[in-house]
Amino acid sequence: VKDCIDTGWVSSAGAYVDRFEQDLAVCCEVKHAVAVVNGTAALHVSLLLAGVESGDEVLLPALTFVATGNAVAYCSAIPHFVDCEQATLGVSADALEQYLNEIATLDGGVCRNRGTGRIIRSLIVMHTFGHPSDLPGLARVCEKYNLVLIEDAAEALGSRYGDRHVGSHGLLSALSFNGNKIMTTGGGGAILTDDAVLAERAKHLTTTAKLKHPWRFDHDLIGFNYRLPNINAALGCAQLEQLPAFLEAKRNLAARYRERIASIDGVTFFVEQPFVRSNYWLNVILVDGDMTQRDTLIGAFHESGLLVRPVWTLLNRLPMYMDCPCAPLPVAERLEQQIISLPSGVTLGG
Numbered sequence: 001v002k003d004c005i006d007t008g009w010v011s012s013a014g015a016y017v018d019r020f021e022q023d024l025a026v027c028c029e030v031k032h033a034v035a036v037v038n039g040t041a042a043l044h045v046s047l048l049l050a051g052v053e054s055g056d057e058v059l060l061p062a063l064t065f066v067a068t069g070n071a072v073a074y075c076s077a078i079p080h081f082v083d084c085e086q087a088t089l090g091v092s093a094d095a096l097e098q099y100l101n102e103i104a105t106l107d108g109g110v111c112r113n114r115g116t117g118r119i120i121r122s123l124i125v126m127h128t129f130g131h132p133s134d135l136p137g138l139a140r141v142c143e144k145y146n147l148v149l150i151e152d153a154a155e156a157l158g159s160r161y162g163d164r165h166v167g168s169h170g171l172l173s174a175l176s177f178n179g180n181k182i183m184t185t186g187g188g189g190a191i192l193t194d195d196a197v198l199a200e201r202a203k204h205l206t207t208t209a210k211l212k213h214p215w216r217f218d219h220d221l222i223g224f225n226y227r228l229p230n231i232n233a234a235l236g237c238a239q240l241e242q243l244p245a246f247l248e249a250k251r252n253l254a255a256r257y258r259e260r261i262a263s264i265d266g267v268t269f270f271v272e273q274p275f276v277r278s279n280y281w282l283n284v285i286l287v288d289g290d291m292t293q294r295d296t297l298i299g300a301f302h303e304s305g306l307l308v309r310p311v312w313t314l315l316n317r318l319p320m321y322m323d324c325p326c327a328p329l330p331v332a333e334r335l336e337q338q339i340i341s342l343p344s345g346v347t348l349g350g
C-alpha cells in the first residue's frame with residue numbers, strides 16, 4: 001500500500017491489480033480472477049456473461065443480501081425466488097427440483113416458466129454466512145434444466161466444499177471484499193471463472209470495453225467502469241497474506257460459541273456440514289419462537305451492549321421485488337424468524 005502511495009500509482013493503472021488477481025486465483029483454485037470495484041458489480045457482470053438477457057428470469061434464494069437480487073434487476077431480468085434448506089441455509093436442491101418439475105418445461109433445451117412464458121436462464125446460489133450450499137445437488141438440477149450456475153460467494157472466501165474451494169463449481173462466481181467481509185480491500189470484489197474467454201470478456205466489460213491501443217479511445221461495447229483501483233488491489237494482496245490467520249480466528253471463535261451455546265435451551269448454534277469447511281464468516285444462532293420473540297431477544301442483547309442482528313428481510317417481501325415470481329418458502333420463512341447473527345470479528349477469535 002505504501003508502495004502505491006510513494007510511486008503515485010494509486011488509481012486505475014498499476015501492477016497490484018494483476019498481482020491480486022493472480023493471488024486470488026491461486027487462493028480460490030480457479031484459473032482466472034478478475035478484480036472489480038465491489039461484489040455487486042462482480043455479480044452483475046457474471047450474469048451478463050452467463051447470457052442473462054432482458055426479460056429472462058433468474059432463480060435465487062429469497063434468503064440473501066439484497067445485492068443478489070439487485071444484480072439480476074440491473075440486467076433487466078426478473079428475480080425468481082426459491083427456498084433454502086435448514087442444513088446449509090442455501091438453496092435446497094430437492095425443493096428446487098420439485099418446484100421446477102411443477103412450473104418449468106424444457107423447450108428445445110431452454111428452460112421456460114410455464115406460468116409466465118419467460119426463459120429461466122440461470123440459478124444463483126449463495127453461500128450463506130460462508131457455509132457452502134449443496135453444490136453437487138444444485139449443479140445436478142442446473143444440468144437437468146439447462147440453467148447456468150452462478151455462485152454468489154461474496155461471504156465465502158476460504159470456504160471449501162469437499163476438497164475444493166467454493167467459487168469453482170459455477171460457470172462464474174462473485175466475491176466481495178467489502179469492509180464487513182472476511183477480508184477487505186476497502187471496497188472491492190472479483191469474478192472467478194475457469195473459462196479463459198469469459199475471463200477476458202469480464203476484464204473488457206469491467207474496464208469500459210476499451211480496445212487496446214497506445215493512444216486511441218475506441219470502445220466496442222457499452223462497458224462499465226467497474227475496475228478495482230490499484231491501491232485497493234494492494235490492500236487485497238496484503239489481506240490475502242493474512243487470510244489463513246483470519247480463517248483460523250473465525251473458526252476458533254465459532255468453536256467457542258458452539259461450546260458455550262450448546263447448553264442453552266431453545267437456542268441452536270449453526271454448524272457446518274461434515275463434508276464442508278466453512279469460513280464461519282458470520283456466526284449465527286437459531287432461536288425457537290417467532291419474530292416477536294426474536295426481536296425481544298435482540299432488544300435485550302442491544303441493551304446489554306451486544307449489537308446482534310436479525311437476518312435479512314426475505315427479498316420477496318421488499319417493495320421492489322414483491323411482484324416477482326416466487327416458490328413456496330416454508331424453510332426461508334421459518335429461518336427468517338429464527339436467525340440472529342452474533343459478533344464475529346476476527347479480533348474476537350484471536
Ligand SMILES: *Cc1c(COP(=O)(O)O)cnc(C)c1O
Binds near residue numbers: 038126154
Ligand atoms: C456483501 C454481499 C454482496 C455484495 O458485495 P458488495 O461488495 O457489498 O457489493 C453480494 N451478495 C452477498 C450475499 C453479500 O453478502
